[in-house]
Amino acid sequence: MRALRRLARLIWGDDVDPALRPVLGVTLASMAAGSTLWSFMAIWAVEELGAKRELPYAFLVGALLSGVVGFAGGYLSDRIGRRRVLLIGQGAMIGYPVLLLVLSGSKWAGLAALSLAGVVGALGGSVAQAMVADLVAPERREAAYASVRVAANLGVVAGPPIGGLVLLIGSWPALFPTVAVLSAVAWLIAVRYLPHRGAFSPEGPPERGSLGVIVRDRPFLLFLGSAVFAWLVYVAYEVVLPVSIVDGFGYEPAAWGFLVWINPLLVTLFQLRLTRLTAPVPAAPKLVVALLVMGLPYLLLVKSHAVPVLVTVVVVFVIGEMLWVPTSQAVVASLAPADIRGAYMGAFGSAPAIGFALSPLIGLQVRNSFGDDATWTMFACIGVIAAVLGGLALAGVRRRVGGGPSAVLET
Numbered sequence: 001m002r003a004l005r006r007l008a009r010l011i012w013g014d015d016v017d018p019a020l021r022p023v024l025g026v027t028l029a030s031m032a033a034g035s036t037l038w039s040f041m042a043i044w045a046v047e048e049l050g051a052k053r054e055l056p057y058a059f060l061v062g063a064l065l066s067g068v069v070g071f072a073g074g075y076l077s078d079r080i081g082r083r084r085v086l087l088i089g090q091g092a093m094i095g096y097p098v099l100l101l102v103l104s105g106s107k108w109a110g111l112a113a114l115s116l117a118g119v120v121g122a123l124g125g126s127v128a129q130a131m132v133a134d135l136v137a138p139e140r141r142e143a144a145y146a147s148v149r150v151a152a153n154l155g156v157v158a159g160p161p162i163g164g165l166v167l168l169i170g171s172w173p174a175l176f177p178t179v180a181v182l183s184a185v186a187w188l189i190a191v192r193y194l195p196h197r198g199a200f201s202p203e204g205p206p207e208r209g210s211l212g213v214i215v216r217d218r219p220f221l222l223f224l225g226s227a228v229f230a231w232l233v234y235v236a237y238e239v240v241l242p243v244s245i246v247d248g249f250g251y252e253p254a255a256w257g258f259l260v261w262i263n264p265l266l267v268t269l270f271q272l273r274l275t276r277l278t279a280p281v282p283a284a285p286k287l288v289v290a291l292l293v294m295g296l297p298y299l300l301l302v303k304s305h306a307v308p309v310l311v312t313v314v315v316v317f318v319i320g321e322m323l324w325v326p327t328s329q330a331v332v333a334s335l336a337p338a339d340i341r342g343a344y345m346g347a348f349g350s351a352p353a354i355g356f357a358l359s360p361l362i363g364l365q366v367r368n369s370f371g372d373d374a375t376w377t378m379f380a381c382i383g384v385i386a387a388v389l390g391g392l393a394l395a396g397v398r399r400r401v402g403g404g405p406s407a408v409l410e411t
Contacts, residue, residue: 017140020144020147022193023128023194024148024151025193026090026189026190026193026194028152028155029182029186030090030183031152031156032154034121036166036179036182037163037179038121038159040160041117042055048104048172051111054111055111056360056361058112059114059356060357062115063357064357065116066119066122066352067350069123070123070126071350072346073089073122073124073125074126074341074347074349075342081196081197082127082128082130082134082342083194085123085124085127086124086131086194091187093120094184094187096113100113104172118356122353126349127345128148129349130341133333133336134197136200138334142326142327143272143279146326149267149271150268153263153268154264154268156264157264163179202338204339206339207339213337213340219335219396219397222396223328223390223393223394226291226387226390228355229385230383231356231359232379232386233382234294235356236359237314239356240359242256242260244367244372245310249372262315267318274319275322275326283327283331284394284395286323287324287331287390287394288387289320289387291324292383292387293319294320294386295379295382295384297317297320298380299380301313301372302377331394332348362378
């Protein structure tokens, strides 16, 4: 136990809000369970279901469903409580691997179950973000979201080796029960430690329709548009870039295996340090710079495919990502009225679903038709669009508060 505390202090430091620690524990455990499964889902679908051609459509359906369910989960958490919805989501994750195991013998039933993966994951994602805002003071939210992101990345780092080891010594039928057990551990942590309310929770359930408020909130809708374009850029890194590296630039698949580890390693080591270093910088310029830093490095791929260039692109991209994610989450938490914070976070959580649905579709189609150079020029331009929309959204927030100080822009 003492060793675990020392490790936690080494990673997060001593200034993590005590109220946030249960969220960190649940996030780490649930992401470890989830990544143990998600990392191998496509391989399972191809090898066990024989669904190579149908697989992209299953992912597309799953991404669209996750956007709807993410908003529904946030909306529901405003009314029945964050903890209850999180426990429902974590509980569903225990049964989901068992469902996959049962349906492994049928291609179409297995694909239908696979498309529910995003639904299970989305149910608690936006709710956890809303809970962070309930637990932590506004001026501490960006650092809190950075801490949660480190926990999530630690889980993502731990999951694939666990899954790979299980498949090495066992088989597919052994993987699914393993994930169920890991999910049960995350659920037990949530039951034991997640609080029912936070110090900054709203006084009671909302007495107005959250969707109507969101639709009329123009700065938030503009910010949501920025997030959609940002996620197109982000998913291009995860899905399209490895295809270019292997199929277009002539590298072996193992090369991407080494490059992809740069991301979680840098996030784990430097996310909190970078967040503390840039804390005095207002959110608006920080967000714009972050999105430009994420997208513009793709232009280097037009000039060279050498290993140092690939490493530079990945490292610079991750720096932008580390600035963007906690800043954008803190902005949404500040924009959201307290009583419908979950619905706002749920709506914001639809942006990743759109990104995962559209980025591979657009990126791979452009690559097949026009080549790698056109693809990465396009994604660099999309990053610029995301930055412009984000800057305009926060300018709209400043105008809404009459040009005076704004917690959204000053933190």
